[in-house]
Amino acid sequence: MIRKAALMTLVLAFAAAAAAAGPLDKTECIAPAKPGGGFDLTCKLAQSSLLEGKFVADPMRITYMPGGIGAVAYNAIIAQRPADANTIVAFSGGSLLNLAQGKFGRYNENDVHWLAAVGSDFGAIIVAEKSPLKSMKDLVAAVKADPTKVVFGAGGTVGSQDWMKAALTARSAGLDPKSMRFVAFEGGGEAITALQGGHVQVYSGDASEAEEQMKAGAKIRVLAVMSDKRLEGRLADVPTAKEQGFDI
Amino acid sequence: METLHFLLGGFAVALSPANLMVAATGAFIGTIVGMLPGLGPINGVAILMPLAFALKLPPETALILLAAVYMGCEYGGRISSILLNVPGDAGAIMTALDGHPMAKKGLAGVALSISAWSSFVGSLIATIGIVLFAPLLARWALAFGPAEYFALMCFAFACITGLMGDAPVKAALAAMIGLSLSTVGLDSNSGVYRFTGGNVHLSDGIQFIVVVIGVFSVSEILLMLEQHHSSSGLIQVSGRKLFNLKELALTWPGTLRSAVVGFVVGVLPGAGATIASAMTYSMEKRMAGPDGHFGDGDIRGVTAPEAANNASAAGSFVPMLTLGVPGSGTTAVMVGALSLYNITPGPALFTQNPALVWGLIASLFIANVMLLVINIPMVGVFTKVLRLPNWTLVPGILAVSAVGVYSVHATTFDLMLMSGLGVAGYLLRKQGMPMAPLILGFVLGDLMEQNLRRALSITNGELGILVESPISIGLWIGAAAMVIVPPLMRLRAHRKVAAAAA
Missing domain, CATH: 3.40.190 (D-Maltodextrin-Binding Protein; domain 2)
Known part of the structure; x- marks a missing residue:
């Protein structure tokens, strides 16, 4: 691990x-x-x-x-x-x-x-508020159905930590990480803007970033946090990836 | 209602004593810079930008200073156009056509006061335009993804080359040079050094400020030393100082029309004051028909371009504030100034930094009133400055530029690069190559590359995404029109002239 x-x-x-x-x-x-x-x-x-x-x-x-x-x-x-x-x-x-x-x-x-x-x-899987994806299962199902329709955005390039998170998610669901569409932005702020504009569908970023942005009024939803236990504060309701059956 | 609330907040920022003083200083300096032949708004803003940074002005204060300078330049340019028949900046070229004949007829005071008035009306209408349209556009900006941004930038380049009148190829070349310069440095996607020649100082790219100061200020200094302008042709202001109601009534409709056209042209990325004033001048000339005496001191030929160049200067803030894509060479320099302050102009700016955005907009209103006050009663002070020979300014400009460049990274390498770029800029300008497209190319280059890469990584290299959304299709059509239509128009005008001659 x-x-x-x-x-x-x-x-x-x-x-x-x-x-x-x-x-x-x-x-x-x-x-x-x-x-x-x-x-x-x-x-x-x-x-x-x-x-x-x-x-x-x-x-x-x-x-x-x-x-x-x-x-x-x-x-x-x-x-x-x-x-x-x-x-x-x-x-x-x-x-x-x-x-x-x-x-x-x-x-x-x-x-x-x-x-x-x-x-x-901790890592977090984030989608736009109006996204049809409600859980990790939805996400994996959507990627399985058509990997070209679910574009991952991240604050770094292929090989970076944000990419790792997306790739680990894919692998734990039995998907080939190479089939994923992946777009690199300059930092999480830009990626979250693109997420809200619907230009990317998923952002594999960090929990603290998501929390800050939600505080500032960003219209986003966190599907899962990649920690052992649930986090405190605003993200307390967000289940961990493990809870949803993905050992990442 | 929300807009009004924000605007009031903006006035609270702009009316603080420090910001008021900065706006007044900027307006005054801007008028002088605009008036001096050779120095235009880009130079003014480029010279003051590093100074504002070195003085540790807070970002909104620095931006207010630069915006006041920009507006001041658009006011100041008319003074030397009217009195000397030498346009103070590119936006005032058209003003000389009728302003100078008016001055020769002893109407210099009238020409100066009515053009100040129409400048005021132009800026005022355009600033109201910013208040109305910028927040709308900012909300819409979320729809701009990588593909749309790439199309927008292509549109900006098409505007530059299509509208650069006589030298579209040179403008395109200048933009290419700017784009090439922006690729120097570490590629952030792969970690590969590009075009650094193994030099550590180039490893994080060429600094924006070095390019701006080099190609604008240093090359300007070289040009100034070469060409002396004499103040012997300076016309004394005598007789009536203020326009009368009849003159006001005659020019009023044209001033309003030109202000609106100027604003729209200013909003287009890449098209600025020069184009706006030329367009409105010929528009008014056509509308006046046979009872106009344009070219021979028609008062409408002074008011229309002055209203337009001020309106377009204000209009160019709209794409800068909402999309992060500068609408003119001067706003391109301001984007660089903001990046010194770690502020990225763009859609998020309106929500993340309302004090800055609305403070700037409010300060445009305030600076405009100040400029009207400065420019009508105090015009005599400025005409005295015109008597100074140009070369006396050189040491001052050089010192301020060098301090500015050094203050950013504190390396002598930047100073050398600045001098090298200055000489290169001088040689290019001698060949008639415009420098504004170069700066736009340099500023937009990185954004353009990143957005193209992102767009293509969304689709795995499929080019179709670039023409997928209605926004990008619209932008591509606009870009094509910008490249194709102006040459056709010129060709038609050319044929007409030939036919008339035959």
């Missing part, structure tokens, strides 16, 4: 020194996607916790640098801004996977400082 939780991680450029006395100023957190996705959330978590703990003088600035689930930000922070000591980059298990696969170009994991894991998140 593959670990389901996506780690939210923070990264610092290698040349930078993190140790400093007193509150830091001009801090910045780079979210390597467009606003509204999981990276954004990671940065906002760092922002609020650092401010509450009085570690920073002003609220940390959040910068968005979309491209390749962190690839562009990774290259930028190492090549262009090695001297920015107070800049951190949000990272996820998904970006880690791409880094390991060499999709980040010439740099590897030794070029940065890995600072801290901020939290963990």
Whole structure:
């Protein structure tokens, strides 16, 4: 079984020194996607916790640098801004996977400082509110009937963590992951917009993203969360994939 | 009702003392930049954009500044058109045709005041147009998927090349260069470096600001040093300063018509103030018929293009705010400015960042009133600036540009790239290649590629999806019309002239 939780991680450029006395100023957190996705959330978590703990003088600035689930930000922070000591980059298990696969170009994991894991998140299968799919069973049946009619959107490319979630779902239902239609967006925010517009039918993203977006009024529904137990809060009514008979 | 509520919220943002001051400053700077021959709204916005960022202005304040500069330029261009017979910016070319003859007849004051008035009416109508149509379009924008976006961008490029009048091929080439520049850097789908030449500084692509400053500001500086304009032809403003009611009544219908046409042209992606003012000028000329004396100081020939160029400037905010696709070269630069602030213009902007959107719209109303006030009584101040030789501006522009470029990434590589692009831009402009399509190509390139890839991955490479929905079909037909119709029209006009001569 593959670990389901996506780690939210923070990264610092290698040349930078993190140790400093007193509150830091001009801090910045780079979210390597467009606003509204999981990276954004990671940065906002760092922002609020650092401010509450009085570690920073002003609220940390959040910068968005979309491209390749962190690839562009990774290259930028190492090549262009090695001297920015107070800049951190949000990272996820998904970006880690791409880094390991060499999709980040010439740099590897030794070029940065890995600072801290901020939290963990669980995968989620999300559809539009008006979608006819009500459960995982509906989804699998629809994919079985015609894989070209059920397009998966995700915040990353084929091989990424979001793709893994979709592929695992397909495999647990006895389908060939290669027959799936899969579209890569720049972060979960964009994918959810496309979901609401009906351009993709399913989004295999993260539970926290879905929760944030629903809070902001997005018309979406979560079919399943990929955790061992049901989550708390807004998603408490959403059954886990396991409950619905899919061991992912 | 909801719109009114949001608009009031917008006024609350725009009326804060800091934003009011910024709008006034922007309006003033814009008028000067627009008036100076050679410097147009793109230059004004491109020079001030990095400065606003370096000053750490909040995003809505920065956008208000840039929008005020944009509107101010459309006002300012007329001053040098009328007094010098040298258009201050491209949108004011038509104003010179009748404005300068009017000034020669001793009616400079009248021409300046009535054109300020019609600029005001044009902006006002177009801003009301934004309030009415932008929220509608934003709601509709959810229907735009990858395929529709791709078609929309093709439509934008068709508009640029089809409407660029005399040099469609050069405009198309410039757009291609822009598209090519946008492919440099790490491909986010596969992790492959494209066209970086192994240079680490290019690994995350060419920075937008470097391209804009290079091809606009640096090349402009080189052009300025080369061509000196003299202020010897400057006409003194004398006699009556303000238009009278008879003149107002004569121009009123044409001003309203031109404002509406200007707004519609502005909303089309890629078509801007230059085209709007040329269209309305010839429209008014035709409608006036034999009792017009266009070309010889007809007052309607001053008001129509001025109303249109302001209206189209405001109109070009509509596609930028709702779809994230800029309606003009200047708004393309603003999209880049917003991305410095991590704001992606698009359908989500209206719901996620209403303070920014409605603050901007409200500030357009406010800046417009300020501009009217600045431009009627204070016009004498601006004419003094026209006496300065152009080259005195060069050091200032260069310093501000360089600081702006350096402040984004703090690498000297960007400065070198800026200079290189500046020289390349200068050479291209010497050959008569327009730079606005290049910038649009650069801004849209990445979006276009990503959306094409997404559309094709939905269907597994089947091209049919690109022409599936009614929206994309409409856009493709529009694009085809934009490419085919203008040359045919030109051909017909050409034949007519030939027939008349024979």
